[in-house]
Amino acid sequence: MTYLLTQLANGLSYGLILGLIAVGFVIVFTSTGVLNFAHGSVLLAGAYLVAVLHDPIGFWAAAVVGIAGAALLAVLINAVLVRNLAEANPGTAAILMLGVDILLLTELTRRIGNRVLTIGSPWGADVFSFGGITLPMSRVIAAGLAIVVFALLWFLFARTGTGIAMRAAAADGDTASLMGIRLSRTGAAGWALAGALAAIAGIFLASFPAPGVAPTLAISAFAAIPAWVLGGFDSVVGAIVGGLIIGVVTALAVGYESELHFLGRGLGEVVPYAVMILVLLVRPSGLFGRKEAVRV
Amino acid sequence: MPDPLLTVDDLTVAYDGAVQALRGVSLRVDAGSVVAVLGSNGAGKTTLLRAVSRSLGTVGGAVTGGTIRFGGQDLARRDASWAVRAGLVQVPEGRRIFRDLTVEENLRAGGYTARDARARAEATDRVFDLFPILAERRHQRGGLLSGGQQQMLAMGRGLMTSPKLLLLDEPSLGLAPQLVEQIGDIIEQIHAQGTSVLLIEQNASMGLRVADRAYVLEVGTITASGTAAELASTDDIRDRYLGVGTSSPTRTTHEDEPVDVPVHLRRSSTATAQELRVEDLTVRFGGITALSEVSFTVAAGTIHALIGPNGAGKSTCINVLGGAYRATSGTVHYGDATVSALPSHRIADLGVARTFQNISLSLEATVEDNLLVGRHRVMRTGTAAQALRLPNARKEERTEREAVRRIAVLLGIDAVLDRAVHTLSYGDRKRVEMGRALAAEPTLLLLDEPVAGMTHGESVVMADAIRAVQQELGLSVLLVEHDMPFVMGLAERITVLDFGKRIAEGSPQDVQRDPEVLRAYLGTAAA
Numbered sequence: 001m002t003y004l005l006t007q008l009a010n011g012l013s014y015g016l017i018l019g020l021i022a023v024g025f026v027i028v029f030t031s032t033g034v035l036n037f038a039h040g041s042v043l044l045a046g047a048y049l050v051a052v053l054h055d056p057i058g059f060w061a062a063a064v065v066g067i068a069g070a071a072l073l074a075v076l077i078n079a080v081l082v083r084n085l086a087e088a089n090p091g092t093a094a095i096l097m098l099g100v101d102i103l104l105l106t107e108l109t110r111r112i113g114n115r116v117l118t119i120g121s122p123w124g125a126d127v128f129s130f131g132g133i134t135l136p137m138s139r140v141i142a143a144g145l146a147i148v149v150f151a152l153l154w155f156l157f158a159r160t161g162t163g164i165a166m167r168a169a170a171a172d173g174d175t176a177s178l179m180g181i182r183l184s185r186t187g188a189a190g191w192a193l194a195g196a197l198a199a200i201a202g203i204f205l206a207s208f209p210a211p212g213v214a215p216t217l218a219i220s221a222f223a224a225i226p227a228w229v230l231g232g233f234d235s236v237v238g239a240i241v242g243g244l245i246i247g248v249v250t251a252l253a254v255g256y257e258s259e260l261h262f263l264g265r266g267l268g269e270v271v272p273y274a275v276m277i278l279v280l281l282v283r284p285s286g287l288f289g290r291k292e293a294v295r296v
Numbered sequence: 297m298p299d300p301l302l303t304v305d306d307l308t309v310a311y312d313g314a315v316q317a318l319r320g321v322s323l324r325v326d327a328g329s330v331v332a333v334l335g336s337n338g339a340g341k342t343t344l345l346r347a348v349s350r351s352l353g354t355v356g357g358a359v360t361g362g363t364i365r366f367g368g369q370d371l372a373r374r375d376a377s378w379a380v381r382a383g384l385v386q387v388p389e390g391r392r393i394f395r396d397l398t399v400e401e402n403l404r405a406g407g408y409t410a411r412d413a414r415a416r417a418e419a420t421d422r423v424f425d426l427f428p429i430l431a432e433r434r435h436q437r438g439g440l441l442s443g444g445q446q447q448m449l450a451m452g453r454g455l456m457t458s459p460k461l462l463l464l465d466e467p468s469l470g471l472a473p474q475l476v477e478q479i480g481d482i483i484e485q486i487h488a489q490g491t492s493v494l495l496i497e498q499n500a501s502m503g504l505r506v507a508d509r510a511y512v513l514e515v516g517t518i519t520a521s522g523t524a525a526e527l528a529s530t531d532d533i534r535d536r537y538l539g540v541g542t543s544s545p546t547r548t549t550h551e552d553e554p555v556d557v558p559v560h561l562r563r564s565s566t567a568t569a570q571e572l573r574v575e576d577l578t579v580r581f582g583g584i585t586a587l588s589e590v591s592f593t594v595a596a597g598t599i600h601a602l603i604g605p606n607g608a609g610k611s612t613c614i615n616v617l618g619g620a621y622r623a624t625s626g627t628v629h630y631g632d633a634t635v636s637a638l639p640s641h642r643i644a645d646l647g648v649a650r651t652f653q654n655i656s657l658s659l660e661a662t663v664e665d666n667l668l669v670g671r672h673r674v675m676r677t678g679t680a681a682q683a684l685r686l687p688n689a690r691k692e693e694r695t696e697r698e699a700v701r702r703i704a705v706l707l708g709i710d711a712v713l714d715r716a717v718h719t720l721s722y723g724d725r726k727r728v729e730m731g732r733a734l735a736a737e738p739t740l741l742l743l744d745e746p747v748a749g750m751t752h753g754e755s756v757v758m759a760d761a762i763r764a765v766q767q768e769l770g771l772s773v774l775l776v777e778h779d780m781p782f783v784m785g786l787a788e789r790i791t792v793l794d795f796g797k798r799i800a801e802g803s804p805q806d807v808q809r810d811p812e813v814l815r816a817y818l819g820t821a822a823a
Contacts (some may be wrong), residue, residue: 060728061336073651094532161404161407161408164397164408165405165408167394167396167397167401167405168397168405168408171395171397172392174354175327175378175394176389177351177354178351178376178380178385178386178387179405179406179409179453180376180379180380180457181377181408182377191659203419269799
């Protein structure tokens with residue numbers, strides 16, 4: 001029983017981190033219509049900044065620089081590359097993003113080499129125990145922080161003029177611009193948010209029990225893609241719920257791998273996609289996706 | 297004479313660098329006035345508004361000559377955002393509210409540029425004063441409002457920045473006669489509160505009632521202008537835009553005089569129209585009952601109209617007949633088949649074709665290709681034969697193109713067959729949609745607001761076209777429409793819905809005299 005609870009807690013906290021990444025995919029998609037396959041390397045760039053800066057300027061300052069840096073990098077990708085695309089076509093933009101991802105990842109790999117950089121967080125390898133459940137401290141903090149971030153996002157989108165303008169622009173950009181909303185601004189805000197969320201997730205994905213910042217961190221961001229898709233592609237709530245589902249299922253598949261060995265090894269890597277496909281079979285537009293043609 | 301608020305001088309606009317939409321248009325809006333622009337579809341009215349509000353770019357248009365000045369400032373280098381901040385706000389055609397945002401959030405988005413929280417709160421209060429129903433439904437999602445309420449929300453959203461000049465694009469589009477009057481009253485109130493209005497309106501009697509001055513725009517040029525009263529008294533305007541004797545049908549029913557048909561359509565099969573029986577039809581969405589035990593019968597080969605206020609359940613009824621919605625209870629029979637139990641592609645196989653209230657066409661494809669899609673049901677050669685361009689496939693393609701051309705001639709869209717649909721005006725798109733439905737050689741045609749957004753003159757042409765295809769193909773037509781002269785002149789039988797219930801049924805003459813119908817729908821306009 002304790003083992004199950006531990007796995008569940010583990011999965012939920014991992015799921016919240018995936019949620020941070022998946023929400024970034026959603027916001028970029030709704031604000032500029034881009035499938036952002038460079039999201040993983042933006043995440044890695046943020047984590048890399050924290051890893052190299054925590055020694056000279058301290059962890060907290062490094063975290064701020066890393067988050068701001070990732071946000072800035074995302075805004076630049078949007079301003080320099082996406083907005084200058086001759087044809088506003090989701091396919092073209094997606095392929096462009098794959099290219100950007102390869103470039104960024106190559107450069108970061110060159111800088112990191114085959115080292116594994118420590119993230120230098122004050123919680124280090126501490127563990128947290130409560131009622132027999134033991135979790136890495138980094139996961140507990142990640143879960144708490146993610147919940148705070150999601151609450152702030154809710155406040156932004158439901159209560160502030162900027163957030164409502166972003167939702168209006170996502171729903172119908174042409175009409176939104178007739179209200180004086182500048183689509184270039186809402187787009188930049190979307191990319192900046194996504195970059196910042198990715199960097200936060202990156203810090204925790206590089207914390208204990210993970211060894212630190214290595215190029216493979218960019219790949220781990222792709223684990224959020226099934227969460228994004230099964231949540232419904234354009235729904236922030238869907239991305240969070242999707243993250244939790246994928247997190248829990250992955251943790252259970254890994255935790256009970258020895259009992260599930262008839263399914264083969266490395267089940268944890270396959271299970272997110274299997275869950276995604278199952279959900280899409282039942283609900284083709286995802287759990288929270290906008291249904292096409294509500295009123296005909 | 298005060299300086300004009302808006303001056304448009306010799307404006308030319310082109311789309312995609314080629315299609316000339318406006319050729320040398322000049323007009324002026326004085327501060328504190330209401331100016332109406334009348335004109336048929338494709339005349340360039342929406343283009344004119346978009347040029348003024350600086351939003352042409354999003355639809356691929358560009359100003360190629362002339363100037364627009366607002367409050368003395370040249371707008372040439374200004375964008376939409378600047379225009380809104382300067383007090384120039386456009387309410388787009390088709391309402392375009394944000395469906396997933398609540399009423400309050402829609403208004404908040406409209407007031408985005410008003411940075412001062414107090415000014416925003418005052419503007420919200422003013423909008424709620426003007427539209428009390430919006431205050432009542434402030435926490436509901438915009439998509440759940442009825443058509444009339446959505447129009448009010450769109451106008452309220454435009455007023456949130458307290459603009460100096462409000463540009464209204466077809467505010468009465470698709471609204472019931474009573475609501476059209478109400479929208480007219482609201483425009484007068486907005487004007488009385490000190491906002492000038494530039495209004496585009498197909499409903500010329502409403503437009504000329506509220507306007508001080510009016511312009512007539514035809515194929516990209518201004519052909520007439522003057523005070524509203526002057527224009528309303530000219531014969532040309534009366535014939536083409538007002539429709540003399542608006543309150544009574546001017547045409548006789550179709551049995552008396554066969555219509556001149558420019559081209560003849562032929563059926564490729566021997567299918568004939570059947571009787572359509574709707575029995576005790578009930579449709580519920582969540583907790584809302586959209587239709588409640590509605591019954592009526594459309595006799596084979598007749599034209600039947602469904603009328604009623606916005607939100608009465610008319611479109612819901614069409615949607616059940618076409619298979620887009622499921623009936624909660626009750627049945628629909630077409631001949632021997634039970635339509636209410638079939639998926640929509642099987643309903644199409646029965647010979648039922650439809651058009652949509654919110655036009656549903658492939659925007660990037662040409663008109664011809666859109667019509668050819670409609671032929672899918674009657675085409676015989678298979679995909680492989682077509683891909684390999686086998687002789688019989690090529691022959692079929694030639695005959696199909698000819699069939700499509702004949703439909704286009706009949707509907708008056710043959711000149712635009714090669715144009716992409718997104719370059720067409722709203723009314724022309726309506727015709728293309730009807731053409732696509734006809735291309736499938738239906739025996740029952742369901743038309744959802746076929747003349748919404750058309751001038752009186754254009755709706756007369758459309759009525760002739762519908763009557764012509766009915767005679768040529770012997771089909772039944774069930775239509776939903778708010779244009780009363782159109783309905784009264786065309787339909788043989790009318791069913792009136794209100795709040796999802798049938799409140800009257802009969803011939804146009806009976807229905808027009810029914811006190812219940814006058815109260816619920818027609819209002820004083822038809823009395």
